[in-house]
Amino acid sequence: MFAAAALGALAQPAFAQSVWERLERGADVVSECAGDVVRHCKGIVPGGGRIKACMLGHLQDMSTACLTALAGPRPTVFSDGDKAVSKRIDMRNVRYIEIFLADIDPVKKGLVAACYGSYGIPVIPADRDTAPQALVAALNMDEIAKKYGVLGASLNGPKLSIADWWEIGIGETRQFGGMELPHTAQLNLSGTANVNDVKPYEPTTIARKSAVNWNKGRTVMVLDAPDGSVWIMKGFQLGLDPKISYEAFMAAGPDNFKKLPPGWKARVATLEQDNLEIPENGIAHIVSDEFFNVYDKTGPGMSNYKP
Numbered sequence: 001m002f003a004a005a006a007l008g009a010l011a012q013p014a015f016a017q018s019v020w021e022r023l024e025r026g027a028d029v030v031s032e033c034a035g036d037v038v039r040h041c042k043g044i045v046p047g048g049g050r051i052k053a054c055m056l057g058h059l060q061d062m063s064t065a066c067l068t069a070l071a072g073p074r075p076t077v078f079s080d081g082d083k084a085v086s087k088r089i090d091m092r093n094v095r096y097i098e099i100f101l102a103d104i105d106p107v108k109k110g111l112v113a114a115c116y117g118s119y120g121i122p123v124i125p126a127d128r129d130t131a132p133q134a135l136v137a138a139l140n141m142d143e144i145a146k147k148y149g150v151l152g153a154s155l156n157g158p159k160l161s162i163a164d165w166w167e168i169g170i171g172e173t174r175q176f177g178g179m180e181l182p183h184t185a186q187l188n189l190s191g192t193a194n195v196n197d198v199k200p201y202e203p204t205t206i207a208r209k210s211a212v213n214w215n216k217g218r219t220v221m222v223l224d225a226p227d228g229s230v231w232i233m234k235g236f237q238l239g240l241d242p243k244i245s246y247e248a249f250m251a252a253g254p255d256n257f258k259k260l261p262p263g264w265k266a267r268v269a270t271l272e273q274d275n276l277e278i279p280e281n282g283i284a285h286i287v288s289d290e291f292f293n294v295y296d297k298t299g300p301g302m303s304n305y306k307p
Contacts, residue, residue: 032069036062060109067106075149077101077114077174080183084169084209087120092164094119095238097131097157099139099176100187101150111151112188115206116181119161120170131158135178137240144176159235159294160246162220168210185210201261203287203297210284212277212296219270221250222307223287223295226263230306231287231295232275239292259290269307277303 033055040061041054059067100113118130136158145153171183185208198204201223214220214232223231236246249256254266266289277284277296285297299306 032063033066036066056111059104059111062109064106067104067109071104071106073149075101075103077148077150077183078103078112078186080114080172080174081169081186082171084171084183086167086209087170088165088167089119090124090164091119091161091166093128094124094161095129095131095158096161096235097136097155097159097181098184099144099181100154100156101145101148102152102154103150108188110188112186113154114183115185115187116174116176117168117184118179118181119166120168120182120184121180131179133158133240139177148174156294157235158238158240160238162214162218162233162236162246163212164215164218166210166212168208184208198288200259200288200290200292201264203285206284206286207282208279208284209282210277210279214271214275216271216274219250219268220307221253221293221295222267222269222298223289224265224267230298232298232307233293234286234296235294237292237294257290271305271307273305275303275305275307 036058037051037055040058041051044050044054055062055070062070096117096119098118099116101116102111102113104110105112121130124130136155139155141153141155145151168184173180173182185206187206188204203225212234221233225231236249250268253268257266260266275298277298279285280301285302287295287297289295296302
């Protein structure tokens, strides 16, 4: 199975930025958050991002006034999926990235991230690479976060798609370095604005109006969780400096996994039928392993089949 355009309107909001800066100078300089800092971050010395990290870890406990102050004006990117149009994409062996733009949602009392996926571009190239290495390597996440006025920006991938096709909502397109990527989903985050800090083997949810299909006969990696749920690999982590190929990973099978939590198991399975995923109520359940490969939950509420 942690995502994530005109300069005048989309520049970093000065109010939202100053709140975080002022918090790092002490608990008493942001009146809306003074009580929250004392209650939840007592004893933490301001500076070095320590107060910020503490506050992000306690968003569920924060007052509405503090959350509203921290969030500031709502970044416009969070409306990019409002008029999404469904599109079916041939995803088998597509190399892709996702960029997540994360910020505070005062209503949900948590972090959410708008997701932009390279697989959503108008035409998949003949070489199946929608995220050229040079363009991905040149991305500057700090600059992207400032450009779009969000708390943080992070890169997922490059990854190799294991599913055969996706049918997904394609929203507004934004510029990221030398690439134009469309909005494709919204992810719920926990305690961090960087999807790469999401803990392995801890399921999370993503708002995604989509269908995903793995064809019958495909050999796939699956994870069995202690609660009986089964998770199927959707994206294999390549990264900018690949350590192992997908073929080698599959050949090694369960021997790859050294950090499975108690009760978790990995296995290679051949699908006896299509695994068609249509998340119930548009909420998909995903999890990452220790290599940052991403898996989707199977079975009731997610798909028609459990491998």
